[in-house]
Amino acid sequence: MTEHQGRTVLGEDTVTELADRIEGSVFAPDDTGYAAAIAGFNLRSRQRPCLVVAAAGAADVRAAVGFAAARDIPVGVMATGHQPFPAEDGFLLVTTGAMRNVEIDIERGVARVGAGARWSDVVEPAQAEGLAPLNGSSPLVGVVGFTLGGGLSPFLGRSYGWAADHVVAIEVVTPDGTLRRVSAEVEPELFWGLRGGRSNFGVVTELEIGLFPVTxxxxxxxxxxxxxxxxxxxxxxxxxxxxxxxxxxxxxxxxxxxxxxxxxxxxxxxxxxxxxxxxxxxxxxxxxxxxxxxxxxxxxxxxxxxxxxxxxxxxxxxxxxxxxxxxxxxxxxxxxxxxxxxxxxxxxxxxxxxxxxxxxxxxxxxxxxxxxxxxxxxxxxxxxxxxxxxxxxxxxxxxxxxxxxxxxxxxxxxxxxxxxxxAGRDDRAENVFTADDLARLRALKRRYDPRNLFRVNNHNVAPE
The missing domain is CATH 3.40.462.20 (Vanillyl-alcohol Oxidase; Chain A, domain 3)
Structure with a gap:
């Protein structure tokens, strides 16, 4: 790995090493498909990662995060790319758009949702069972980013509250490359921070979210x-x-x-x-x-x-x-x-x-x-x-x-x-969290991501 004009440049052998461990796809800046891989819904995005991992599943995410952590490369995450964030260079981008699995658990009133699922993927099967999620206004917005940003539903929010409060469990790959399943009972502090802190603490691979009887x-x-x-x-x-x-x-x-x-x-x-x-x-x-x-x-x-x-x-x-x-x-x-x-x-x-x-x-x-x-x-x-x-x-x-x-x-x-x-491109963590919540999030960051690897494509919670 070298630096060229301020940009991270990875050797071909290094990229091949990662690609051999990935079921999905890996793109370097000169590869065919790179431009399509980094393109989100918002065409104002100016990010230029040194490497893109188009993950096919949680194992790919683990491999990508472990690879980046071993080389001290910052990590960013994108599902649909709706929200604008500051232009970034020289990071590893994990895209989750291929992870669109959705399962409806009727008895529990819960949907198990993959990291790349959009609201259109959830609403239809949920409605087949007489249930509805706390979705946003657009069918094309990603479920995970929406929910972990709070989740303001213009349809059910005033009746049931914030989508983040109705998350049952989260599967997340933290900066150490570990796939964790967290909930109110298991690692509750990390569970709390993810439901609002978005990708500051890792790459979420699946959510379990509450559903409601609305048709x-x-x-x-x-x-x-x-x-x-x-x-x-x-x-x-x-x-x-x-x-x-x-x-x-x-x-x-x-x-x-x-x-x-x-x-x-x-x-x-x-x-x-x-x-x-x-x-x-x-x-x-x-x-x-x-x-x-x-x-x-x-x-x-x-x-x-x-x-x-x-x-x-x-x-x-x-x-x-x-x-x-x-x-x-x-x-x-x-x-x-x-x-x-x-x-x-x-x-x-x-x-x-x-x-x-x-x-x-x-x-x-x-x-x-x-x-x-x-x-x-x-x-x-x-x-x-x-x-x-x-x-x-x-x-x-x-x-x-x-x-x-x-x-x-x-x-x-x-x-x-x-x-x-x-929030806008120039907003920071101080603009979207209360002072008390931000202090608690920073303590959580020091515990799980003290090097602040996950500082791209989010309102970054710095550990200091």
Missing amino acids: SFYGGGIYFPAEHAEAVLRAFPEVVRDAPDGFTCSVALLNFPPVPEIPEPLRGRFLAHVRVTHLGSDEEAEKLIAPFRAIGQGVLDTIGRHPYSAFAIVHTDPADPFPYEEQGTLLAELPAKAVDSLVEIAQMAAGGLVTVLEIRHLGGALADRPAAASPVAARNAVFNVWGATVGPPEAVDAGMAVLGGMIERLSPWSTGLTYTNF
């Missing part, structure tokens, strides 16, 4: 034209103020590009998208959203009774990879002055460089703190604000400057922290 919901979205954006934002606090836990609502301000992939009613327009999910009756849901209905007709309305497997209809997240940056903040309250600021932000956003700005209602079971609560810093927040910009580098950079200003306007009501899965 349908009443909801969808209403896209209001720009002239109704203020009315929508002012109605939002009224709608969610006394809403039951089974009701979840958010409002997204959207600048749709004028491209053929966007449906005609939405193409090239600035819209306020009301997003609704309700686990109660249709009639109760319609009473709750009556203030939105009173505003006027939307250009597109998908609200109705849907099977849970159609959950993607609510947020309609993009299906194809694209380049983007994101940033977010957590709000402790949403008083009238904060709503005034949101209205001003909407006026700034219309036709501008910020692609999406969403404010989502939290609370309900998301505010609960179980006895073995995972390190999720959003429990005290009542709303989450998240935004993103999409496009070529110069447009994204300019859009992020605007988005940063928008989020700064909401700082008087912020908790000072950001929800892990909505």
